[in-house]
Amino acid sequence: MKFTNAITSSFVLVSAALSSLTAAVPLSRRDVYAPRVTSPHNGTVWTFGQRYNVTWDTSDAPQRITNPIGQIKLGRDNIIFPITLASNFSVLDGRIEVAVPNVDSGDYNLVFFGDSGDNSEVFTITNTNSN
Ligand SMILES: *[C@@H]1O[C@H](CO)[C@@H](O)[C@H](O)[C@H]1NC(C)=O
Numbered sequence: 001m002k003f004t005n006a007i008t009s010s011f012v013l014v015s016a017a018l019s020s021l022t023a024a025v026p027l028s029r030r031d032v033y034a035p036r037v038t039s040p041h042n043g044t045v046w047t048f049g050q051r052y053n054v055t056w057d058t059s060d061a062p063q064r065i066t067n068p069i070g071q072i073k074l075g076r077d078n079i080i081f082p083i084t085l086a087s088n089f090s091v092l093d094g095r096i097e098v099a100v101p102n103v104d105s106g107d108y109n110l111v112f113f114g115d116s117g118d119n120s121e122v123f124t125i126t127n128t129n130s131n
């Protein structure tokens, strides 16, 4: 029957999609590494003029990383500012010390670039120079 055939063929399609998914996941896990920023996090306050460590979790780092060189920029609300806090470090380091950029007081996030971008949680920068 037509109805049965339709169900059977969509079941076959779904199974095919699922098996190609399970085949693809281990590959991308091995090659693409998006470190999770652990500090700053929601509730962190950075003061302009000070230095702080940005830290990230390296426990799930794969053996082989496509791009091991990291870069950290400042962002807010899905915008990435042309403000680089750190660059040319190894994404396996787990931390890097940065100076707080001279920006208006407010809420920001960091954007961590390695193999792929990862946003930190929203945190606060205070700057007595700007307001
Ligand atoms: C960053 O972490 C390193 C290692 O724990 C420490 O020696 C250094 O003082 C820290 N820097 C800041 C600004 O806290």
Ligand SMILES: *[C@@H]1O[C@H](CO)[C@@H](O)[C@H](O)[C@H]1NC(C)=O
Pocket (backbone or CB within 6 Å): 088
């Ligand atoms: C990046 O870091 C490497 C190793 O520390 C150094 O040899 C190289 O000169 C650096 N490149 C830039 C553009 O700073």
Ligand SMILES: *[C@@H]1O[C@H](CO)[C@@H](O)[C@H](O)[C@H]1NC(C)=O
Pocket (backbone or CB within 6 Å): 041, 042, 043, 044, 107, 121, 122, 123, 124
């Ligand atoms: C915590 O995160 C929420 C949502 O990301 C944000 O709206 C809030 O401003 C953050 N709070 C602080 C203190 O950074």
